[in-house]
Amino acid sequence: MEVIKIILVDDHTLFRDGIKSILDDEEHISVIEEAADAQMLFDKLQNQHPDMVITDISLPDMTGIEIASKINKLYPDIKILILSMHNNEEFILSALKAGANGYLSKDIESAELLEAIHSVMNGKIYFNKEISQTIINNYRGGDHVDSKSSANINLTDREIEVVKLVGEGFINKEIADKLCISIRTVDAHKSHIMQKLGLKSTVDLVKYAIKNKLIDL
């Protein structure tokens, strides 16, 4: 069996070290590089050719989903395993769409990480939760995603703009001024958004924006 070459991406050094320590015990796995953010990762990918990139879902400069999408475009043969703190189904589907080969919660045991790595190297797709192959087939091979269409698949560009501004604390009038539209239009956008997402208040919108990383906390 060939040695599986891996690049680890996570902004928390201790977490990287932990994973590295687990993987270093494996004969057939070699962590050839580490990166703390997407910038470092893509720098290293210009000279190094790993079999797999294991990345955290949230990095300082890019989300794991965006990274997956970019890797999938630039280096389609590199497998991508995404690690996440939370089991957000929305993110899981976005990850699939972005071309990730696996999505794991950090709640898993190290044995499952190893199993996931080997499954993915054997051409499988690995998720902690059972997602039917049909769904997978529907989502894979689609066009590439960017941050806007990933988690916020239901919202239009304009609506996302509005959600962001709401999340940043601007009131309708201020948003109207910023976007050079009428207050009523902002009002209408907010109504549409809340209806689409099943939200009830501006505070819900703010939380949605935070959850979906449209704004920073």
Add this chain to the structure above:
Amino acid sequence: MEVIKIILVDDHTLFRDGIKSILDDEEHISVIEEAADAQMLFDKLQNQHPDMVITDISLPDMTGIEIASKINKLYPDIKILILSMHNNEEFILSALKAGANGYLSKDIESAELLEAIHSVMNGKIYFNKEISQTIINNYRGGDHVDSKSSANINLTDREIEVVKLVGEGFINKEIADKLCISIRTVDAHKSHIMQKLGLKSTVDLVKYAIKNKLIDL
């Protein structure tokens, strides 16, 4: 040198496994137990007697600060090392006040974790950032803290109640009804809070509540 017995506490199994893998390579360190939450930890502490508890700052049922405070009260000889995702100075001071012996960001390298463990076992206090011994002396030995007085040291009980409700999406009238006070009183509380914290809008209050874990996202 005696073997240092450690209990690891973190709700993410993979992270625990990673740390365990790092520590297992050390001769003088033994991870005798693991716990995913505070409940499990205190259950195990009834039968096990570690030298040190290493805990994440945020757990499902309790904060690391609260855990430190409780351990300090029940088992004052057990050393406490808190791991955190963020370098929030407010939390660092709260941790000190709660009796923690060290506070580390997850950004550190594994070597620094080992250094911190040994420092703490030798009676020192270990922090990634330089905090002067004077501050440490001022804060240590003080009374024990609970969640309310830790991160929200400037806010009164009533104000925290209000911030929580604002964060949960209730408007002033609803908050007034819930607390059985006048809308004006809620209004006044909000004004005071915003002035104290230097915030400008209800949205800022929501973010404050999330940041300081007064509400869940």
Add this chain to the structure above:
DNA sequence: AAATCAAATAGGTAAATTACCTAAATGAAT
């Protein structure tokens, strides 16, 4: 080409909500 539909745009008015002024009661601290 015509019809249909989603998306983005607003106006008007009533209703809801907040902002800001002041101020009193209470209890703790100096």
Add this chain to the structure above:
DNA sequence: ATTCATTTAGGTAATTTACCTATTTGATTT
């Protein structure tokens, strides 16, 4: 005894939102 923070509110003006309807535009379908 006095000062001070905390909690409590009333009144009014100003702001802000909610909800109704409705037009334009571009894309898709028939």
